[in-house]
Amino acid sequence: MPRDRGWLGIAAVVAVGLVLSLALTERYHHRILTLVLLWATMGLAWNVISGYAGQISFGHQAFFGIGAYVTVLLAAKLHLTPWLGMLGGAGVAVLAAVLIGAPTFRLAGIYFGLATLAYPLIFRILMDFLGYQEVAIPMVRDHPVLFMQFEEPRTFDLLALALLAATLVLSRLIETSRLGYSLRAIKENEQAAEAMGVDAFRCKMAAYVLSAAPAALAGAIYAHAILFVVTPDGVFGVIAIVQTLTVCLVGGVGTLWGPVIGAAIMIPISEILDTTAGDRFPGIQGVVYGATLMAIMMWAPEGLFWRLRRRPASIARATPVATAPGTAEAPVTAPAAPGPVLLEVRGISKAFIGLQALSEVSFDVREGEILGIIGPNGAGKTTLFNVLNGFLLPDRGEVRWGGAPITGLQPHVVCRRGIGRTFQVVRFFPHLTVLENVLVGAFAHGAAPAAARERARASLGQVGLAGQADTLPAGLTTLELRLMELARGLATSPRLVLLDEPLAGLSADGVELMAVMIRRTRAAGVTVVIIEHTIQALVKLADRLVVLDHGRRLAEGAPGEVTRNPAVIEAYLGKRWLARHAPNHAATLQP
Amino acid sequence: MVASELGQYVATGLLVGGVYALMSIGLALIFGIMRVVNFAQGDFMMLGMYLTFYYAVALGIDPLLGALLSIPPFFVLGLLVHRAFLTRVTGGGDPNREMDAQLILTLGLSLVITNATTMILSPMPRAINAPYATRAFEVGPLLLNQARSYSFAIALLLAGAVYVFLTRTDLGKALRAAADDPEAAGYQGIDVRRMHGVAFGIGIALVAAAGGLLATYHPIEPNVAVNFIVLMFVAVVLGGLGSIPGAFVGGIVIGLVQSLTLLLLPLQLQNVGVFVAFLIVLYVRPQGLFGRRARSV
Numbered sequence: 076m077p078r079d080r081g082w083l084g085i086a087a088v089v090a091v092g093l094v095l096s097l098a099l100t101e102r103y104h105h106r107i108l109t110l111v112l113l114w115a116t117m118g119l120a121w122n123v124i125s126g127y128a129g130q131i132s133f134g135h136q137a138f139f140g141i142g143a144y145v146t147v148l149l150a151a152k153l154h155l156t157p158w159l160g161m162l163g164g165a166g167v168a169v170l171a172a173v174l175i176g177a178p179t180f181r182l183a184g185i186y187f188g189l190a191t192l193a194y195p196l197i198f199r200i201l202m203d204f205l206g207y208q209e210v211a212i213p214m215v216r217d218h219p220v221l222f223m224q225f226e227e228p229r230t231f232d233l234l235a236l237a238l239l240a241a242t243l244v245l246s247r248l249i250e251t252s253r254l255g256y257s258l259r260a261i262k263e264n265e266q267a268a269e270a271m272g273v274d275a276f277r278c279k280m281a282a283y284v285l286s287a288a289p290a291a292l293a294g295a296i297y298a299h300a301i302l303f304v305v306t307p308d309g310v311f312g313v314i315a316i317v318q319t320l321t322v323c324l325v326g327g328v329g330t331l332w333g334p335v336i337g338a339a340i341m342i343p344i345s346e347i348l349d350t351t352a353g354d355r356f357p358g359i360q361g362v363v364y365g366a367t368l369m370a371i372m373m374w375a376p377e378g379l380f381w382r383l384r385r386r387p388a389s390i391a392r393a394t395p396v397a398t399a400p401g402t403a404e405a406p407v408t409a410p411a412a413p414g415p416v417l418l419e420v421r422g423i424s425k426a427f428i429g430l431q432a433l434s435e436v437s438f439d440v441r442e443g444e445i446l447g448i449i450g451p452n453g454a455g456k457t458t459l460f461n462v463l464n465g466f467l468l469p470d471r472g473e474v475r476w477g478g479a480p481i482t483g484l485q486p487h488v489v490c491r492r493g494i495g496r497t498f499q500v501v502r503f504f505p506h507l508t509v510l511e512n513v514l515v516g517a518f519a520h521g522a523a524p525a526a527a528r529e530r531a532r533a534s535l536g537q538v539g540l541a542g543q544a545d546t547l548p549a550g551l552t553t554l555e556l557r558l559m560e561l562a563r564g565l566a567t568s569p570r571l572v573l574l575d576e577p578l579a580g581l582s583a584d585g586v587e588l589m590a591v592m593i594r595r596t597r598a599a600g601v602t603v604v605i606i607e608h609t610i611q612a613l614v615k616l617a618d619r620l621v622v623l624d625h626g627r628r629l630a631e632g633a634p635g636e637v638t639r640n641p642a643v644i645e646a647y648l649g650k651r652w653l654a655r656h657a658p659n660h661a662a663t664l665q666p
Numbered sequence: 667m668v669a670s671e672l673g674q675y676v677a678t679g680l681l682v683g684g685v686y687a688l689m690s691i692g693l694a695l696i697f698g699i700m701r702v703v704n705f706a707q708g709d710f711m712m713l714g715m716y717l718t719f720y721y722a723v724a725l726g727i728d729p730l731l732g733a734l735l736s737i738p739p740f741f742v743l744g745l746l747v748h749r750a751f752l753t754r755v756t757g758g759g760d761p762n763r764e765m766d767a768q769l770i771l772t773l774g775l776s777l778v779i780t781n782a783t784t785m786i787l788s789p790m791p792r793a794i795n796a797p798y799a800t801r802a803f804e805v806g807p808l809l810l811n812q813a814r815s816y817s818f819a820i821a822l823l824l825a826g827a828v829y830v831f832l833t834r835t836d837l838g839k840a841l842r843a844a845a846d847d848p849e850a851a852g853y854q855g856i857d858v859r860r861m862h863g864v865a866f867g868i869g870i871a872l873v874a875a876a877g878g879l880l881a882t883y884h885p886i887e888p889n890v891a892v893n894f895i896v897l898m899f900v901a902v903v904l905g906g907l908g909s910i911p912g913a914f915v916g917g918i919v920i921g922l923v924q925s926l927t928l929l930l931l932p933l934q935l936q937n938v939g940v941f942v943a944f945l946i947v948l949y950v951r952p953q954g955l956f957g958r959r960a961r962s963v
Contacts, residue, residue, distance in 0.1 A: 131766050178949050184762050185703060185907075188769065189899055190948050193941045196896060204934045313892060317777060324770065357789065358781030358888075365777025372771040373754040 081250075081331075085243045088335060089236065096232040103350075105228035109300050111342045112235035116293045117315075118322040118334025119242045123286035126329040127255060128279055129262025130180070134191035135290060135319060137175070137198055138168040140310035142291025143298040144202065144210070147305050150222065151213050157223045161295035168291035169284050176283040180276055183265075199311040210305045212298065223299040231300035238296060239335075242289040246331040249285065253522040256507075258282055259329070260515040263504035270464055270498075272490035272519030272567050314361065318342075321364050324371050327378025329506075336379055341367065413618075414442030417571060417602055418494075423462055423472035425455075425626075432458040433469070433626045440571065445593065445603045447617030447634070449610055451646060455626040456606040457499055460573050464496050465489040491519055495569035497560040499576045499606075503548040509559055510535065510544040516566035534566040535559075537599075538592055554585040561592060571602040578612050590616050610638060610647070622646070670807040675925045677808050683921020684818035685879050688825055689894065690901035690913040690920075692872035695828070698908030699845040699865035701765065702752065705772040707873050708895030709779035712888060714740060714874025715881040716787065722794050729794050730816055733878025740874035744867030751775065752866065753859065776891065783888040791887040799883050817879035824875060825914055828868070832910065841865055845908075873898075893937070897924075900944040906954025916954075919943075 092112060099105055117139060125131045145164035149155040155163070179190050202208070215222040225231060249255045257278045260268035269275050298305050309315075318341075326337025345360045352359050375382050418440040425433040433455045440446050450456050461467040463474060465486040474482045481489055490496075495516070504512050510531055517530040535541050538558040548556060557577055564572050577593065578586050593616060597603050607613045613620060614634040622629040622637055624646040630637050637643055693707045714736045721732035755767040798812035832838035843851040844861035852858050884890070901920045905912025920940055927939030947954065 131769075178945075182948055182952055185765055185769070186903075186948060186952050188766075189703070189903060190945060192896065192899065193944055197938060197941050200935060200938055204932070313777075317773075320770065320773075356785045358784035361777045361781030362785070365774040365779075365781065368774030369751065369771055369778070372767050372774065373751065376755070376767055 081247050084332065085240065085247060088243065089240050092232070092236040092239070096229055096236065099232075102228050105232055106301070107343050107346050109228075109231045109235045110346060111338045112232065112239045113293050113297050113300070114318055114322050114342050115335045115338035116235070116239045116242045116289055117319045118326070118338060119239075119246050119331060120286045120288075120290040120293065121319045122323055122328060122331070122334055123246065123249060124279070124282045126323065126333070127249065127258040127262065128282045129258075130279060130282075131188045132191045133188050133316060134194045134196075135286070136311055136315035137191075137195040138172065138287040138290035139294035139297070139315055140195060140198055140307075141168045141171055142294030143302070143305050143310045144207065144294075145291075146295040147210050147212055147298050148207070151210060154213075156218075156221045157295060157299060158221070161292055164295050165288045165291040168287040172283045172287035173280070176280050180279045180283075195311040195316070199307040202307040202311070208306060212303055212305075231296070234296055235293075235300065238289065238292055243331055243335075245285065245289065249282075250331065251524060253518040253524065253527070254278060254281055256511060256515050256518060259507060259511075260504050262329075263506060264502050266466065266486075267498065267502035267504070268515060269486040270466075270490060270496050271516040271563060272487050273515065274485070274487045314364075317361075317364050317368075318345075321367055321371075324376075324378055325367060327380030327382070330380055333378050333380045340379075413444055416440070417442045417477060418463070418604075419473075419475040420459075420463070421473045421475065423459070423469045423474070425458055425462060425467060425469050431626050433462070435472070436623065436626070436628050437472075438621045438628060438631055440602060440604055442570075442602055443597065443600070444618045445597050445605065445616060447613035447620045448604060448606050448623060449608065449613055449620055450623035450629070452608055453625075454608075454623040456608070456623055457575055458626075459623070460496060460575055460606065463489075463573060464494055487519075490567055490569075493568070493570040494573065495564035495567045495571070496573040497557070497564050497575055497577060499579065501553075501556045501560050503556060503559065505548055508545050508547055509540060509551070512548060512559060513563045513566045516563040519567040530568070531562075531566050534562040537565060537595070538562045553580050554582075554588065557581070557589065558592065561596070565596065565601070569601060571604065572596065574603060574605045576606050576608070578607060578609075586612060614638060672929070674808055675929060676922065677805075677810060678814070679922035679925030680918065681810065681814040681818040681921070682925065683918035684821040685814075685876050685917075686897060686901055686920050687914045687917025688821040688879070689873045689876035690898045690905070690917040691825055691828060691910055692869040692876070693898045694902045694905065694908055694910050694913030695872070696866055696869035697902065698910065699841055700752075700756075700862045701761070701908075702756075702768045702772070702866075703765065704866075704869070705769060705895065706776040706779060707869070707898055708891030708893075709776045709783075710740065710743075710870045711873045711877035711880070711894055712783065712886075712891045713779065714877030715884075715886045715890065716783070717874065718878035718881045719792055719794055719886050722796075729796055729878060729882045730820060733817075733820065733875045733881070736874045736878050737871040741867040741871040744870030745863050747775070747870070748863040748866040752862070756862070776895070780888050780891055787888065789888055791885040793885050794881055796882050811883065813882040817882055821876065821879055824872065828872065829910065837864070896937075897940065900940055903944065903952075903954055904947050909954065912954055 095108055099108060121132065121135045142161060142164035145167045146157050146160040149160035149163055150157050175194055179187060182190055215224065219225065257268065257273040260271065260273055261275050261278060265275055294310055298310070302309055321341055322337035323334050324337070325341055326335065327333030345363050348363055349360050371378070416439045420436060420438050423433050423436045436459060448456055448459065458467065462469045465484050465488065468483055472482070473480055476492060476494070481492060504515065507515070513531040513534050514527055517527040517534065521527060532541065532544065535544055538561055540555060540558055540562060543551065543555065548559065551559060561574070561577065574593070577589055581589060593603055593605070605613065605617065617634060619632065620634050620637045621631045622643050629646055630640045630643050689707070689711055693704060696702055696704050714733070717736045717739070718729050718732035721727040721735060722729050727735065751771060752768065755771050756764065796813055798816065801812045802809040803812060803815060832842060840851070840856045841861050841864065843854065844856055844858045848858045897920055901916035902913050904919055905914070905916030923939050923943050924936055927936050931939060
C-alpha cells in the first residue's frame with residue numbers, strides 16, 4: 076500500500092545516506108554529504124509551512140540562525156554541551172515561531188511572505204548590535220564528544236542523517252494525519268477549509284512550530300560541522316533562505332521527497348562550483364541559485380518530483396457517470412411534521428460599502444424541514460449564508476442555534492456545532508482526490524484517520540460517487556462536483572446543511588438526481604436550507620419558502636402561497652406585469 | 667537647541683525620504699498595474715547607481731544629469747526583462763500561486779544581478795566625488811546637504827511627472843485601465859501585456875534614476891540592493907500595495923522614521939525602527955494607509 080511505500084522510501088534514503096557515509100573517504104566529500112543532508116532537512120522544515128500549508132515564508136532562516144546562535148552561545152558563555160544546547164535552541168525557535176506566527180498569520184497570502192522577510196533582518200541587526208558579529212565555538216579538547224567536536228568527518232554525516240531521518244518521519248506523520256489534510260485544504264482554499272471545520276489559524280501555528288524545531292536543529296549542527304564561527308550573515312543571511320527555497324522548488328513542493336531530491340542535485344553542484352571557481356568569481360553560487368530559481372519558475376514550476384511522477388490517478392475516469400443505485404425510485408418521504416425550531420435568524424442586517432446587502436432579515440428553520448430561500452440575483456442570499464456560517468459578522472441581529480447564540484463564531488466552530496455548507500461556485504481542493512476532499516470534512520469530528528476515512532467513504536457512497544473516490548476533482552462533471560461538495564458537507568456530520576444553489580448549471584436529469592439526494596439527506600435526519608434564484612426548482616422540493624429581495628424578507632410560507640403573493644410576483648416580473656395581471660390575482664409563478 | 671536638533675533630523679529624513687519615495691513609486695507602479703512584487707527592484711537601483719557612476723567617470727557627466735540619463739536605457743531594459751521572463755509566469759491559473767511564482771522568479775533575478783555584478787565589477791565600494799556632496803545650504807539653523815537637497819528636488823519633479831503622466835495622458839490612462847480591470851481593458855482594445863511591459867519599464871527606469879540620485883551621497887556597491895529593497899517594500903506596504911501616492915508618502919515616512927530613530931536608538935539599530943514600523947502597519951492596517959481592502963468573501 077502507498078502508506079508502506081512512504082516508510083520504505085524513508086528507509087531507502089537512510090540506507091543510501093549510510094552507504095555514502097561509509098564509502099566516502101575524502102574529508103571534502105563528507106562535507107558535501109553533510110551539507111546535502113542538512114539542506115534537505117532545512118528544505119523539509121520549510122516545506123511543512125510553505126509546502127503543505129502554502130504559506131510562503133521568506134524568513135525561515137530566522138529559526139536556523141536561532142538554533143545556531145543559541146547553541147553556540149550556551150556553549151561559549153555557560154559551557155553547556157551542544158547536545159543539550161541544541162534542544163534549547165529548538166525550544167527558543169519554537170517560542171519565536173509562536174511569537175512571530177500569532178500576529179503574522181493574521182496576514183494572508185503575499186502579506187505573510189513580505190512580513191516574514193523582516194524577522195531574520197531584525198535578528199541580524201540585533202546580533203550585530205549585541206556584539207555577536209563573530210561567535211566562535213569554544214574548543215574543549217578534553218571532552219570533544221561532549222562538545223560535538225569530532226575529528227572524524229563521518230560523525231557529522233551521521234548526525235545530519237539522523238536529523239534528516241527524524242524530519243522525514245515527522246513530515247510523513249504530518250502528511251497522513253488530520254493536520255496534513257487540513258494544511259493542504261488551507262493551501263487550496265482556506266475558506267472552504269474553514270467551512271469544513273478546519274481551524275486554519277491553529278493548523279498554521281502548529282505547522283509553523285513543527286517547522287521551526289528541525290530548522291533550529293539543522294542550524295545547530297551546521298554551526299558545528301561547517302561554520303565553527305557563527306556570524307549573522309552566515310546563518311540569518313539571504314543565502315540561507317535562498318538555498319532552502321532552491322532545494323525545495325527544484326525537487327518539488329508539498330512532498331517530503333522534493334527537498335531530498337533538490338538537495339541531492341543542487342548542493343553538490345553549488346559546492347563544487349564554489350570550490351573550483353569561487354576564488355576567481357566570488358558570487359558564482361548566488362548566480363547559480365538565482366538562475367536555477369528563474370529557470371524552475373519558467374519551465375517546471377511544479378518541481379522535479381511532480382514533473383516525473385505526473386500523478387497517475389489524475390484525470391482518468393474510473394466509471395463514466397455517477398448514478399446512485401436506485402435513485403430514481405428512492406422513496407420520497409412526505410413533508411415531515413415540522414419539528415422544534417433549530418435555527419433562529421433575528422433581525423440580521425449587513426451592509427457593504429454603499430450597499431445594504433441584508434436588512435432586518437428574520438426567519439426560523441425547523442428541525443427536519445427543507446427550507447428554500449429564493450430571491451432574484453443580488454437579493455442577499457449568499458450574504459445571508461455567509462452570516463449564518465460565520466464568514467461574515469452581521470452589523471445587527473442575532474443567529475441562534477438550538478437556543479444558543481452563534482453570531483460571530485468562527486466558521487470552523489459553526490461547522491463543528493453542526494452546520495455544514497456548500498458553495499454557489501463549487502469550492503473544491505483541486506490537488507486532493509475526491510475521497511481526500513471529503514476526508515477534510517470528515518475530520519471535523521475526530522482526528523483518527525481510519526475512522527475519518529470510513530466516514531468519508533460512507534458519505535461518498537451516500538451520493539453515489541464511491542467509484543470516483545481516487546480521481547482528482549478536475550475529472551468530474553458539474554453534477555459530480557456538486558455531489559462531491561454535498562458529500563463533503565455531510566461528512567462533517569451536520570444537523571443542518573446550507574446548500575448554495577445546488578441546482579445551478581445542472582441538466583434536467585441532474586436537477587432530478589440532486590433533488591433526490593437532497594430529499595435523502597433530509598430523510599437521514601439532516602435539516603436542509605437551500606438557496607435558489609429560480610422559483611420553479613424549489614416549489615417541488617421545499618416545504619417552506621423564504622423570499623428575499625434587495626436584502627429584505629419579502630414573504631414566507633408554503634410554496635403555493637408564496638408564488639401567488641403579489642409582492643413576490645412584482646419582485647420577479649416587475650410592476651408593469653403585475654399591473655396588467657393583478658386584478659384577477661390568479662397569476663402565480665408556478666410553471 | 668533641542669528644537670533645532672529635532673528640526674535637523676526631520677529635514678535630513680525628508681531629504682532622504684524624497685529619494686526613497688521615488689524608488690518606492692517604481693515598485694508600487696509595477697505592483698499596482700501588474701500585480702507583481704518585484705524582488706529585483708533593489709538590484710535595478712544598484713545598476714542605476716553604477717550607470718550614473720560610469721557616466722560620471724567615463725563621460726564626465728554630472729551625476730544629477732546622469733541619473734536622468736539612466737531613464738531611457740533602463741526603460742528598454744525593463745521592457746526586455748518583462749518580455750523575456752515575466753510573461754512566462756503570467757496569465758492563467760490561480761492568482762495567488764502566480765504571485766508566488768513571480769516573486770520567486772524576481773528573487774532569482776535579483777540574486778543573479780547582485781552576484782553577477784560582484785563577479786564582474788568586484789565587491790569593492792565606489793563613490794562619485796561630486797563637489798556638492800560635501801557642501802551644505804544653511805537655512806536658518808538647519809544645515810541641508812547640497813547633494814541630498816538637489817536629489818530631493820529632482821526626485822520630487824520626477825514623481826510629479828509620473829503623476830501627471832498617469833492621470834493626464836492617454837497612455838497613462840490605458841495603464842490604469844489595464845490595472846483596474848485587465849479583462850475589460852482588453853475588450854476596449856488595450857494590449858494589456860504591452861501595458862504590463864510599459865509599467866515594468868517605467869518602474870525600473872524610476873528606481874534606476876533614484877539610484878543615480880542616491881549615488882551622489884551614498885557609496886556604490888553590489889550588495890546595496892538588499893537593504894534598499896526592504897526599505898521599498900516597507901514604504902509600499904505602508905502606503906497600500908500598489909497605490910502611487912501612498913508609496914510616495916510611504917517613502918517620505920521611511921526617511922523620517924530612519925532619521926528620527928537615531929534620536930532614540932544607536933546607529934546600528936537605525937533600520938530596526940523601520941522594520942518595527944513595517945510590522946505595526948502590516949498588523950494594524952494590512953491594506954496600508956492609502957490602500958483599498960479587497961472584499962474577502
